Amino acid sequence: MLETSRRWRREGDSVGLVPTMGALHAGHMSLVERACQDNTKVVVSVFVNPLQFGPAEDLDRYPATPQRDLDLLRSAGVAAVYMPSAETMYPAGATTRIQVHGVAEPLEGEARPGHFEGVATVVAKLFNAIEPDRAYFGQKDAQQAAVVKRLARDLDTGVEVCICPTVREADGLALSSRNAYLGPEERKAAASISAALRRAANSYGAGEHDLERLRREVLEVLEAEPLARVDYAALVDAETFRPPGTLAVLAVRIGKTRLIDNHDLAQPFPG
Amino acid sequence: MLETSRRWRREGDSVGLVPTMGALHAGHMSLVERACQDNTKVVVSVFVNPLQFGPAEDLDRYPATPQRDLDLLRSAGVAAVYMPSAETMYPAGATTRIQVHGVAEPLEGEARPGHFEGVATVVAKLFNAIEPDRAYFGQKDAQQAAVVKRLARDLDTGVEVCICPTVREADGLALSSRNAYLGPEERKAAASISAALRRAANSYGAGEHDLERLRREVLEVLEAEPLARVDYAALVDAETFRPPGTLAVLAVRIGKTRLIDNHDLAQPFPG
16 A cells, blocks of 8 residues: 555645445545545545554444445545555554643543544554545544644644534434444434534524533533434533534434434534 | 655665664674675664653663764765654654554563554654665564564565664674663673573573573673673564574663663574
8 A cells, every 4th residue: 555655745736535334324435525626635544443443432333334334445546445455554562652731631632531542543553554645534523623633733743634614414413323323213312412512602693601501502412312322512612612602512312222413512513 | 754665666676774773883784784795785773762761761861873874874975864853753743653462562662662652653654755675674673573574464565574683793792773872891791691591592592491491591691790680581482472482582671771682592602
């Protein structure tokens, strides 16, 4: 992969990377589209990274649609798909791990110990293996995006990290490969997550800037939905992921499925 | 730096990196010489990395001879010297750290908590900032060499890590920038370190393969030197740095100066 990427750049191409765990949806494809606009060669990595899953999490049942993914990526005109095996990425004896202190510690960092260490380690490996000019991540995983930006700067990777807007269903639900876990009733209930963000953004737009009151509005919407259980709901600064701030970040369980979403309340909610 | 290095490679050059903390001696220059043989462009980094020093260590008095270093490197024909400031390497808010588990944990890892995290982090940054084809390290810092090899593989850096033989004074003392700390009596006493390795290597060559007896021989030589205090003396495997093995690794205090050295007892001691 590195040889190919270096040959491309030697020939004057620019290289964009879209890291994914497969099970591609329109959210991923919007990253691919943006990468194709910005670069002459686009590489999409498809790798369900075991290092970023906790022992009680859904690694074993994470959705996999490899043939469909390849078809989608072929149609989108990407130059290469990088699909390493777990044994290639983590051969016996591999012991190096990357930690991003600070921004990786609260919220998802607390809820999923080891998650961001897994993300940081695999992203650094992908950056080294592909040496892209730019890499694309979704705003849907806002804290991951902040962690990757920090990592890219701190380790002198020379990679420009581009964050692209969340893609949503008609009712507002943020696209996620994990939406596939939802039953029909759960799918309806999951709309409460974006509804909560929308309600708080509307209040903010109408002049309510008290962060604790905005947070309570978010919680009220979610607590009205019997199938939803709030893991966390916080209003944080978009760089540190600590309060206070206008970035509303949510982790919510709908049945057994844990979903995350976020929105900067100082911006109108889309749609 | 990255732009220059990428331009060189675009033009068909190969790039060798010799990371140093300055205060250059013949040991460093042997790495530079080897790098110049293997590559068409050689970069030497000079950076006293605060991250790899403990709070009670010698960061503030680490020897610095920048003008002499530059003169030496100019004469040696290196293509670039990379001399970042501490503020460039670790700007406010930089929080990313790299840990190499396993090989970095015993011996120096125990004696100097955080040392190898500092080494791993700065080496990854240098590899990213320069993207060398090859990087050169001395066998004198044997455990560091093993940690860097592990890191280079684990993070898919594509960098070939080349380990070069220890350069020694006439009496066997391994060259080290820290030898400058030694007073005249201490300098004489420091020869006990290599003498201990030589005696055990001679015994091994004469048929003594009992590792515990070989270790006691090493200790006997050091304990006969009143100015020497043994920090550790172990016979370890050269990949894991855990016993058993024939790599004799030593950390010894001569007065206030802590020196390390090592030798594979299965090989004749040089000189």
